Amino acid sequence: MMQKFxxxxxxxxxxxxxxxxxxxxxxxxxxxxxxxxxxLSFTAGQLLVFPIPGYSLQWxxxxxxxxxxxxxxxNSVMIGVATTILATILGTxxxxxxxxxxxxxxxxxxxxxxxxxxxxxxxxAVATFYFFASINLVGTYLGVILAHxxxxxxxxVITVTATLQGFDTNLTRAGASLGATPVHVFRTVTLPIISPxxxxxxxxxFVTSFDEIVVALFVASPQQRTLPRQIFSGVSESISPTxxxxxxxxxVISLGLMIxxxxxxxxxxxxxxxxR
Amino acid sequence: MSATTTLADxxxxxxxxxxxxxxxxxxxxxxxxxxxxxxxxxxxxxxxxPIALFLFRSVxxxxxxxxxxxxxxxxGQWHEGEMPxxxxxxxLTEDLIALKGEPEAAVLGRRLNYSVPGFRGLVTRTVRQLxxxxxxxxxxxxAGIDERWLDPVYWATLKQxxxxxxxxxxxxxxxxxxxxxxxxxxxxxxQAVFLSLYGRTLYTSVGVTVICLLIGxxxxxxxxxxGPAAANWLLMLVLVPxxxxxxxxxxxxxxxxxxxxxxNKILIYLGIINEPLSLMFNTAGVFIAMVHVLLxxxxxxxxxxxxxxxxxxxxxxxxxxxxxxxxxxxxxxxxTIPGIAAGCTLVFVLSVGFYVTPAxxxxxxxxxxxxxxxxxxxxxxxxxxxxxxxxxxILVIAAIYLVLGKVVGFDKLRVR
Numbered sequence: 109m110m111q112k113f114x115x116x117x118x119x120x121x122x123x124x125x126x127x128x129x130x131x132x133x134x135x136x137x138x139x140x141x142x143x144x145x146x147x148l149s150f151t152a153g154q155l156l157v158f159p160i161p162g163y164s165l166q167w168x169x170x171x172x173x174x175x176x177x178x179x180x181x182x183n184s185v186m187i188g189v190a191t192t193i194l195a196t197i198l199g200t201x202x203x204x205x206x207x208x209x210x211x212x213x214x215x216x217x218x219x220x221x222x223x224x225x226x227x228x229x230x231x232x233a234v235a236t237f238y239f240f241a242s243i244n245l246v247g248t249y250l251g252v253i254l255a256h257x258x259x260x261x262x263x264x265v266i267t268v269t270a271t272l273q274g275f276d277t278n279l280t281r282a283g284a285s286l287g288a289t290p291v292h293v294f295r296t297v298t299l300p301i302i303s304p305x306x307x308x309x310x311x312x313x314f315v316t317s318f319d320e321i322v323v324a325l326f327v328a329s330p331q332q333r334t335l336p337r338q339i340f341s342g343v344s345e346s347i348s349p350t351x352x353x354x355x356x357x358x359x360v361i362s363l364g365l366m367i368x369x370x371x372x373x374x375x376x377x378x379x380x381x382x383x384r
Numbered sequence: 385m386s387a388t389t390t391l392a393d394x395x396x397x398x399x400x401x402x403x404x405x406x407x408x409x410x411x412x413x414x415x416x417x418x419x420x421x422x423x424x425x426x427x428x429x430x431x432x433x434p435i436a437l438f439l440f441r442s443v444x445x446x447x448x449x450x451x452x453x454x455x456x457x458x459x460g461q462w463h464e465g466e467m468p469x470x471x472x473x474x475x476l477t478e479d480l481i482a483l484k485g486e487p488e489a490a491v492l493g494r495r496l497n498y499s500v501p502g503f504r505g506l507v508t509r510t511v512r513q514l515x516x517x518x519x520x521x522x523x524x525x526x527a528g529i530d531e532r533w534l535d536p537v538y539w540a541t542l543k544q545x546x547x548x549x550x551x552x553x554x555x556x557x558x559x560x561x562x563x564x565x566x567x568x569x570x571x572x573x574x575q576a577v578f579l580s581l582y583g584r585t586l587y588t589s590v591g592v593t594v595i596c597l598l599i600g601x602x603x604x605x606x607x608x609x610x611g612p613a614a615a616n617w618l619l620m621l622v623l624v625p626x627x628x629x630x631x632x633x634x635x636x637x638x639x640x641x642x643x644x645x646x647x648n649k650i651l652i653y654l655g656i657i658n659e660p661l662s663l664m665f666n667t668a669g670v671f672i673a674m675v676h677v678l679l680x681x682x683x684x685x686x687x688x689x690x691x692x693x694x695x696x697x698x699x700x701x702x703x704x705x706x707x708x709x710x711x712x713x714x715x716x717x718x719x720t721i722p723g724i725a726a727g728c729t730l731v732f733v734l735s736v737g738f739y740v741t742p743a744x745x746x747x748x749x750x751x752x753x754x755x756x757x758x759x760x761x762x763x764x765x766x767x768x769x770x771x772x773x774x775x776x777x778i779l780v781i782a783a784i785y786l787v788l789g790k791v792v793g794f795d796k797l798r799v800r
Contacts, residue, residue, distance in 0.1 A: 145639070
């Protein structure tokens, strides 16, 4: 323990080495199991075993030609994009309203908009299923999109609110005092400044919908099956290398979006740093 | 906004100006509320209303009053200890004749079967054999179709469950039942499943939370004390699983934990084991996969709190002669308690509602409350019971948020 704190002064030791080894093991446990799907998706064999008998692209070919999988991919993208548009518009408007006002019930409104995040997804999914069953929205694209928007909305509200906290409201006043209409001020002053936050929120919304499985299991019918749902039924019935290919596609898209987010975050941190 | 508030409140401005400012403020507030309105209405309509309706199902006794309206109206005439009067028999016969050939007969039978096993068969059989009109003696008719209609237990159940509200599902979800005499008793041990389900759910969630804390704390501490470049890399490594789809991670574990899977092969290769361990469809697999999924939720809040702990405090304590263990125990650990609280709350709350990972990696005896909510919704179609289980789950989570929410703050719950 002593060394742990001495390390802050730059000294190393055996204890520190052990601690680092432990941290390394934990990080390996976090990352390596995810990477295991990548070599398996390129296997030339039929079974998901190591060592891999040979490499082939046959499972990707199956993924991109089998209508079961292409349909699922298409559904996921479509539902994801629709969710993103809806959640981003709703969430950005709400964040602007919350940022620009003070009233007694404001904490209640904030709590209301954030709670869908704090509730167990299985409860949200089942409750949505019962509700949608009574208004004939189960098994419709609209139903899945609305339920996904509910789950994605808090992320947009949180991200855009966080960006607005660094936003100087005097800029909008300056715009307004120079005779610009509120819409014009929003378009030319507010929007460009908070756009990194909106884009982050939109990416969060897309990933939320794109990776979502529980709501999709309850609210979607086979017609709206998404990529996660197709993987879920594959894993619970018979697991095939095509599922590995599908998992890699999902992985590449999520991690690609994560990198975009990280770059955005660093860029806006740099900008804020420079402005100060 | 804040500038105008102060202006109006100072009382040093002319009254007319103050009125104008107030009016402008009101207009501004109206505009801001209008911006929030769509989201508020959306969440109210698609979250608050569905959850409320879902929870109401746990006490909603919809089928019996709906499908047996005359019986419910008449059954008050009957007093236990004697045979039901002809009027009650007649009412039930009329109700059942109305259900002839309708799918609702099966729905009613299913509901009655929850209360008395065998009731479904009795209803189906009776409905099938009923004539189209009620004869002179409805009692003889029913008793002729099935003798069980002379057994008061079925009538007592009908009478007890004739209200609009029932405690049947909530009691069932606690392994309790209400006898025909109104007394609450425990169900047979063979039928008692829910108390052990809650025990298992709590045990798994607490276990996963403790393991996450024990292995996440050192990782977060090392990240927090690393240089900026190294910290960024470590953070990326933690964020990769955080951003990877839950399903991809679970699928990876399904592949890894198979008897022929990589984990077993490596362990055998290293000579740690001789025979492959069975890691799938059991508790070990559930723990391995759930800790993997939830660990980032522990590390990230811990890291953000630890980053704010100034090394000056630690050095001060050391320089005053405190041994390292004391420095850790009396300075570092107390300063990181908000992070511990936040991480534990997140991990516990998320794991208590887990469904997908145990469903794919665990065996039948590892399933948690979320699985049964899904099961009673999809497979068993016992929506009242699904709702009662959901109500208990929400109760537990709400209690945790109320107790720890003040320590943690809802804004820290940036999770997906």
